[in-house]
Amino acid sequence: MASAREMRLRIRSVKNISQVTRALQAVSASNVRKAIAALVATRPYATKAWQVLTHVAEQPGRESLHPLLTERSEIKNTLVVVISGDRGLAGAYNTNLIRFLVRKFAGYQTPVHLIAVGRKGRDLLLRRKYKIIADFSNLPAAPSFKDVSAIGRLAVEEFLTGEADEVFLVYTNFINMVKQEPTVKRLLPLEVGGGEGRVETFEMHRTPAAYIYEPAEGEILDEIIPRFTALQVYQAILESLASEHAARMVAMRNATDNANELVGALQMQYNKVRQQAITNDMLDIAGGAEALSQASQSVGGDNG
Numbered sequence: 001m002a003s004a005r006e007m008r009l010r011i012r013s014v015k016n017i018s019q020v021t022r023a024l025q026a027v028s029a030s031n032v033r034k035a036i037a038a039l040v041a042t043r044p045y046a047t048k049a050w051q052v053l054t055h056v057a058e059q060p061g062r063e064s065l066h067p068l069l070t071e072r073s074e075i076k077n078t079l080v081v082v083i084s085g086d087r088g089l090a091g092a093y094n095t096n097l098i099r100f101l102v103r104k105f106a107g108y109q110t111p112v113h114l115i116a117v118g119r120k121g122r123d124l125l126l127r128r129k130y131k132i133i134a135d136f137s138n139l140p141a142a143p144s145f146k147d148v149s150a151i152g153r154l155a156v157e158e159f160l161t162g163e164a165d166e167v168f169l170v171y172t173n174f175i176n177m178v179k180q181e182p183t184v185k186r187l188l189p190l191e192v193g194g195g196e197g198r199v200e201t202f203e204m205h206r207t208p209a210a211y212i213y214e215p216a217e218g219e220i221l222d223e224i225i226p227r228f229t230a231l232q233v234y235q236a237i238l239e240s241l242a243s244e245h246a247a248r249m250v251a252m253r254n255a256t257d258n259a260n261e262l263v264g265a266l267q268m269q270y271n272k273v274r275q276q277a278i279t280n281d282m283l284d285i286a287g288g289a290e291a292l293s294q295a296s297q298s299v300g301g302d303n304g
Contacts, residue, residue, distance in 0.1 A: 032242055075166055081167065084098070086137055087248075093248070100184075102128065113130075117137075151230070155229065167187040168185065177250070
């Protein structure tokens with residue numbers, strides 16, 4: 001059994017760890033509130049962009065309106081944008097995302113290459129020997145649309161140049177503080193049949209009225225479709241950030257609770273060790289007193 005000194009050092013060490021995890025939990029709780037606010041703030045713009053895009057793209061001959069609306073007759077290459085975190089201490093958040101990606105695209109019918117957003121996901125994918133054509137790590141804590149627009153532009157360029165015939169988004173969808181689900185969505189070519197699965201979540205009521213656009217529809221699509229594609233990537237990053245902070249908050253709360261339980265168990269064990277040491281000292285004292293008593297009695301008998 002460990003000594004009382006060793007037990008005290010271990011208890012102190014666990015208490016220090018619990019203070020760190022409690023602080024990280026508080027920081028994550030603050031960050032997740034900010035991430036949710038940013039997530040909600042983008043929805044009105046995403047909704048209106050989707051409405052305009054859908055109305056224009058549902059016109060006859062949508063395939064000829066813009067290349068990003070055109071389905072490829074043959075799929076030869078697939079591009080996947082994977083959005084993970086830059087930091088750890090978030091439980092199984094990053095691992096679950098990569099496992100989901102591997103499960104979804106295992107044995108896929110076409111070669112798959114990736115755009116990695118986030119350092120943790122990139123490292124896990126490199127260990128699995130995936131082909132990564134671009135890496136976007138160390139994004140700002142609160143990224144703006146400008147900070148991540150290059151990701152959407154790269155996905156559009158890969159599609160337009162024929163390097164990719166379809167583009168998917170893989171990210172973690174934020175549902176609530178304790179539930180986040182890995183999700184895969186097709187990014188390109190754009191699907192304009194209903195809003196299910198897109199970045200916006202509001203119910204839309206479109207009227208059958210005809211609209212006149214200036215400039216022409218083609219010019220509008222040239223501006224809106226790439227921007228809306230980048231907006232979907234931005235929204236997915238905000239979803240992932242909120243999910244990451246929520247996962248880290250829960251993980252740190254569990255770590256703090258476990259540390260407190262361990263401190264209680266160690267404290268009980270320390271009390272037993274200390275009690276045993278006190279008992280041994282008392283037995284030594286009693287034994288010494290008894291020995292002195294017997295020695296004094298023996299000396300008295302000899303003198304007599």
